[in-house]
Amino acid sequence: MFKLLFFPENKLSFTPVFVLMMTFMAAIGCSSMAIIVNEAAGEILEGRVHLTHLPPFLAALVFFVITKRIALRTGIDFVEQTLEKYLNKVGNQLRQAELMQIENLDKGEIYVKMTMDTKKISRTAAAGINVIQSVFTILFVVAYIFVTSPLSGFIFLGLFMISLLYYQSYRHSLHEAIHGAVSKETELFDDFGHVLDGFKELKISHEKNEDFFHNYLRPLSDTVKRLRIRVGDKYARVNVFSFVFMFYLSLGCVVFLLPSYVPVSVRFKVIAASAFLWDPINILSVSMPEILQAYVSGERLDQLEQQLQVSSDLGEFAASTRPEDPLYDFNEIRIENLRFDYTDKEGNTTFFIGPLNLTLKAGEILFLKGGNGSGKSTLLKMLTGLYPPRSGAFVMDGTEINMAEHRHLFSVVYTDCHLFDGLYGIESPSDEKVNELLNMMGIFHKVRWQEGQFRYSELSTGQRKRLSFITALLEDKPIYVFDEWAAEQDPEFRKSFYEKLLPELKARGKTIIAATHDEHYFHVADQVIKMEYGQVRSDA
Numbered sequence: 001m002f003k004l005l006f007f008p009e010n011k012l013s014f015t016p017v018f019v020l021m022m023t024f025m026a027a028i029g030c031s032s033m034a035i036i037v038n039e040a041a042g043e044i045l046e047g048r049v050h051l052t053h054l055p056p057f058l059a060a061l062v063f064f065v066i067t068k069r070i071a072l073r074t075g076i077d078f079v080e081q082t083l084e085k086y087l088n089k090v091g092n093q094l095r096q097a098e099l100m101q102i103e104n105l106d107k108g109e110i111y112v113k114m115t116m117d118t119k120k121i122s123r124t125a126a127a128g129i130n131v132i133q134s135v136f137t138i139l140f141v142v143a144y145i146f147v148t149s150p151l152s153g154f155i156f157l158g159l160f161m162i163s164l165l166y167y168q169s170y171r172h173s174l175h176e177a178i179h180g181a182v183s184k185e186t187e188l189f190d191d192f193g194h195v196l197d198g199f200k201e202l203k204i205s206h207e208k209n210e211d212f213f214h215n216y217l218r219p220l221s222d223t224v225k226r227l228r229i230r231v232g233d234k235y236a237r238v239n240v241f242s243f244v245f246m247f248y249l250s251l252g253c254v255v256f257l258l259p260s261y262v263p264v265s266v267r268f269k270v271i272a273a274s275a276f277l278w279d280p281i282n283i284l285s286v287s288m289p290e291i292l293q294a295y296v297s298g299e300r301l302d303q304l305e306q307q308l309q310v311s312s313d314l315g316e317f318a319a320s321t322r323p324e325d326p327l328y329d330f331n332e333i334r335i336e337n338l339r340f341d342y343t344d345k346e347g348n349t350t351f352f353i354g355p356l357n358l359t360l361k362a363g364e365i366l367f368l369k370g371g372n373g374s375g376k377s378t379l380l381k382m383l384t385g386l387y388p389p390r391s392g393a394f395v396m397d398g399t400e401i402n403m404a405e406h407r408h409l410f411s412v413v414y415t416d417c418h419l420f421d422g423l424y425g426i427e428s429p430s431d432e433k434v435n436e437l438l439n440m441m442g443i444f445h446k447v448r449w450q451e452g453q454f455r456y457s458e459l460s461t462g463q464r465k466r467l468s469f470i471t472a473l474l475e476d477k478p479i480y481v482f483d484e485w486a487a488e489q490d491p492e493f494r495k496s497f498y499e500k501l502l503p504e505l506k507a508r509g510k511t512i513i514a515a516t517h518d519e520h521y522f523h524v525a526d527q528v529i530k531m532e533y534g535q536v537r538s539d540a
């Protein structure tokens with residue numbers, strides 16, 4: 001994230017340097033005002049009151065206001081633009097990621113990173129500029145104190161250096177504490193997701209509800225509270241010692257310990273100048289926790305970006321893109337000795353499919369049967385180019401192909417199909433055509449087609465699948481894949497699916513692969529294969 005801010009495309013970006021320059025100027029303006037006021041106050045003390053200091057004071061004020069305004073405006077714009085670039089980049093990475101990567105990611109964590117972490121960085125833009133200005137102002141005022149009284153300058157500088165070293169020695173543990181608290185916060189956020197997603201289950205079972213709330217959610221929220229308090233406590237310790245204590249200690253040293261040969265007028269100037277340090281020190285102390293949180297958020301966003309980078313394990317499979325001139329016609333696809341493995345974090349195989357040999361002819365209907373967990377859905381994901389095979393080959397009309405490049409051949413209705421509100425990537429069909437399909441699928445009364453969007457309130461699972469079927473028909477691809485599509489349909493519609501809709505698709509030259517348990521309708525298929533423990537059995 002910070003690389004994206006300061007070194008996009010591996011080159012130092014001009015805008016943050018410009019913001020830094022403007023902040024530096026604003027600090028010059030601010031400290032000039034302090035010095036002018038100090039000098040004028042000294043003269044007042046000596047009984048000389050005249051207005052010679054007023055024009056430079058006003059000039060410094062105008063200079064400060066203009067440069068600070070430019071720094072803030074440009075800085076905030078820049079941070080927001082960088083965040084937008086970042087969100088687009090991650091959005092792009094997400095859509096181009098492979099299914100296996102997405103399955104390995106924690107969705108709650110992605111939401112938190114894309115929303116809360118980016119928000120923390122966005123909120124810190126102005127605070128960051130104020131902190132930088134404060135640091136410069138402190139340096140200028142200390143330099144002025146140096147010029148006025150080198151001994152006082154040494155005292156301030158020495159004690160500030162000690163406070164910086166103290167802060168630095170604590171930074172690592174503070175950073176760790178913030179990381180710990182934020183990870184637990186993300187877990188808590190995930191668990192609130194369980195309350196909403198599993199609301200029905202929790203509502204219906206008092207025991208489950210109580211157990212989940214008292215023995216899981218509350219202890220977790222208690223842990224988050226404790227971790228947040230720990231962060232606050234650590235920060236308070238650093239803050240009070242390194243900023244506040246050191247400031248007052250420096251002031252006390254100057255007031256009480258300066259040797260008597262230092263003239264009173266000089267002492268007065270030093271004390272008055274040090275009063276101008278209080279505001280920047282206060283800004284540092286208030287803003288540093290926010291900046292540290294934003295820093296941690298930046299690291300978390302970097303981590304997400306890395307997780308989404310295409311893993312080299314996926315090799316050519318992931319590198320493949322849609323061909324410029326995609327093929328839509330084929331006679332047969334042969335699957336030769338194909339194997340796919342699910343692995344755990346240590347790389348051990350937890351389930352595998354194959355080696356598998358199968359021939360799929362264009363225009364035929366293939367049914368895939370098998371018990372729960374036998375590997376039907378996994379095989380379909382591999383066939384449709386969503387999972388990379390570990391070994392083996394797909395051969396289309398005699399030529400070996402990378403299936404990921406041929407995903408465009410398929411229209412799929414998965415068991416957990418997602419309904420988009422519009423028909424993305426499809427040339428807008430006529431209203432008559434869509435209404436005819438809604439009618440044919442018996443959901444015309446539930447779903448309205450308006451201005452290129454499907455509008456509906458709540459659909460049952462069977463109705464959702466019917467709407468997905470319509471989308472698949474409109475996509476008009478050569479191969480249709482249905483993963484237990486008929487499982488949620490009523491007997492009448494199930495019959496219509498097997499005995500009317502599928503034969504109609506076949507008559508239009510479409511190839512159909514369907515995972516199904518409906519043995520009554522196996523006569524519709526040209527080929528039925530049975531999956532068992534990831535293997536194809538011949539007794540289908």
Ligand SMILES: Nc1ncnc2c1ncn2[C@@H]1O[C@H](COP(=O)(O)OP(=O)(O)OP(=O)(O)O)[C@@H](O)[C@H]1O
Pocket residue numbers: 103342343350351370371372373374375376377378379
């Ligand atoms: N993302 C995954 N990571 C690891 N293992 C998985 C994953 N998805 C499925 N499996 C495992 O792979 C095996 C096959 O699952 P799959 O979903 O392909 O079976 P299925 O035949 O479609 O079952 P069902 O009829 O219940 O839908 C199961 O043992 C399952 O636990």
